Amino acid sequence: MKNIVVIPTLNENDNINYLFKLIVNKFKIPVLFIDDNSTDGTQEKILNLSKKSKLINYIFRKKRYGIGSAHKEGIRWAYKNKFNLCFTMDADRTHNPFEINKMVKTLIKNNADVIITSRFLKKSSLEDWPFLRKIITKIRYYLVKIILNTKLDSSGGFRCYNISKIKKKDILLAKDNGYFFLIESLFYLERLNYKIFEIHSNLKFRSSGQSKMRLIDILSALINLFRLSLFRKI
Numbered sequence: 505m506k507n508i509v510v511i512p513t514l515n516e517n518d519n520i521n522y523l524f525k526l527i528v529n530k531f532k533i534p535v536l537f538i539d540d541n542s543t544d545g546t547q548e549k550i551l552n553l554s555k556k557s558k559l560i561n562y563i564f565r566k567k568r569y570g571i572g573s574a575h576k577e578g579i580r581w582a583y584k585n586k587f588n589l590c591f592t593m594d595a596d597r598t599h600n601p602f603e604i605n606k607m608v609k610t611l612i613k614n615n616a617d618v619i620i621t622s623r624f625l626k627k628s629s630l631e632d633w634p635f636l637r638k639i640i641t642k643i644r645y646y647l648v649k650i651i652l653n654t655k656l657d658s659s660g661g662f663r664c665y666n667i668s669k670i671k672k673k674d675i676l677l678a679k680d681n682g683y684f685f686l687i688e689s690l691f692y693l694e695r696l697n698y699k700i701f702e703i704h705s706n707l708k709f710r711s712s713g714q715s716k717m718r719l720i721d722i723l724s725a726l727i728n729l730f731r732l733s734l735f736r737k738i
Contacts, residue, residue: 505588505668508561509535509604510578512571515544516595520553526601528559533591533604536561536581538574571661572678572685579665579675588668592661599662603705607664610703617698619664620690621705622657644725648687651733654694656702658687670698684728691732 509527513520520537527533537550539562547564554560563577575592582590589608593599599621607619624645648658665675674696678688694700 505608506586507533507589507591507608508582508585508587509533509591509593509601510575510582511535511537511593511595512574512578513537513539513542513546513550513595514568514571515542515546517542517544517546517549519595519597520546520549522597523595523601524553524557524560527604528553528557531601531604532559534559534561536563536578537595538563538565538578540565540568540570540574570681570685571683573681575661575685575689576676576678576681579667580672583667583672588666590665590667592663592665594661600706603662603703604664606703610701611664611666614701615699616701617666617669618690618693618700620656620658620700620702621660621662622702623660623705624657625702625704626706647726648729651729652687652691654691656690656694656700658690659683660705661686662705674698680724680728682724684725687725688728688732 511523523535527535537560539547539550541564547562550560550562554562561581563581565574578592579590589611591604591607593601603621607621610616611619623641644659645657648654652658667675670693674693675689677692678685680688690700
């Protein structure tokens with residue numbers, strides 16, 4: 505299978521080498537970085553690494569369009585270049601690249617369309633997170649679960665899309681360009697009866713750099729959540 509890992513970046517200079525060593529050097533999987541005009545040297549580091557390996561691809565954008573927009577652009581690129589599996593993950597080291605193999609095995613075993621990593625299948629998943637962040641994450645999870653009538657951990661960005669089976673227009677039904685894209689895209693795929701499987705993931709707390717989540721992102725997500733609840737049928 506022809507696979508690609510899509511990684512949105514915004515001022516992630518400290519983490520690029522880590523991702524390169526594990527994903528490209530160790531697993532030999534191509535990576536597509538979608539950068540939203542970083543100012544900390546992220547783009548320069550990606551450019552330098554691209555000279556060392558043909559597996560490094562990148563799209564540098566001129567302003568901050570949003571993480572959801574980055575996911576959509578990466579997914580479109582994966583379709584255009586005829587990949588079979590498209591993985592998406594964060595650049596902040598919270599997602600463990602070693603879980604990619606487990607995602608592939610689960611997808612093949614269950615003939616699945618989407619594999620997502622869940623932080624709520626085991627209690628240990630968020631054990632090193634600060635108390636307040638745990639509470640916020642759990643509140644979001646239960647709000648989404650109740651309001652959208654889903655059992656999935658819909659807000660996680662570490663996923664595997666079997667794009668050889670999923671129609672591009674179905675993934676791109678989600679219109680949000682921010683963090684809510686993650687919830688919205690899974691909402692539509694679930695209701696279109698795509699086969700979605702969850703696997704357990706230990707989500708590490710960010711060890712380098714700063715979170716890009718803003719208060720306006722949280723408020724926007726809440727508004728969109730209630731808006732989406734009004735459209736249970738496509």
